[in-house]
Amino acid sequence: MPKRNAFESELVTAALALLQLNEFVAFRVNNTGVFDPKRRVFRSFRGRKGVSDIIAIGRGFKDEDSDNAGECFGKMICIECKTIKDVVSADQKAFLRDIEVNGGVALVIRCLDDLSGDLRELGYFIRD
Numbered sequence: 144m145p146k147r148n149a150f151e152s153e154l155v156t157a158a159l160a161l162l163q164l165n166e167f168v169a170f171r172v173n174n175t176g177v178f179d180p181k182r183r184v185f186r187s188f189r190g191r192k193g194v195s196d197i198i199a200i201g202r203g204f205k206d207e208d209s210d211n212a213g214e215c216f217g218k219m220i221c222i223e224c225k226t227i228k229d230v231v232s233a234d235q236k237a238f239l240r241d242i243e244v245n246g247g248v249a250l251v252i253r254c255l256d257d258l259s260g261d262l263r264e265l266g267y268f269i270r271d
Contacts, residue, residue, distance in 0.1 A: 151224055151225065151226050154224045154226075154252070154253075154255070155196050155224045157255050158252065158258050159171060164270055165269055166202065167199045167200065167202070169199035170199075172194050172195060172197065172198055174190065174192070174193075191238065192234040193234030193236070193237055193239075194221075195238065195239065196223055196224045197221070197222040198219070198221055200218070200219060200220070201217060201248075202217065218248055219242065219246075219247035220262075221239060221242045221247060221248070221249050222251075222252060223251045225251060225252070225253050231251055248265060
């Protein structure tokens with residue numbers, strides 16, 4: 144099993160810190176296999192393949208134009224972290240597409256500025 148790129152891990156850590164600083168609810172999702180030392184093999188993976196590195200919930204905006212006027216709705220944001228040379232896999236593309244189809248936000252970032260810029264475009268005030 145290939146090891147995760149060190150820069151990618153650092154990017155995930157930095158992105159989580161930025162999200163926490165800006166009061167998002169966010170957590171890392173580990174999709175790597177788990178090694179069973181007794182059997183000396185990786186256990187079979189039973190989850191959904193391609194789930195993003197970070198799942199976050201953004202602060203909601205008041206929806207003044209609907210039947211629910213004045214209520215605040217959060218936004219699910221799924222963030223895939225990649226190095227400059229890494230490519231998004233077919234499973235990751237499918238997951239991100241499913242998130243968007245169901246009203247969430249799907250982001251692929253290659254540096255922390257990508258995340259800050261994307262969140263600002265979504266209307267969030269971001270402290271760096």
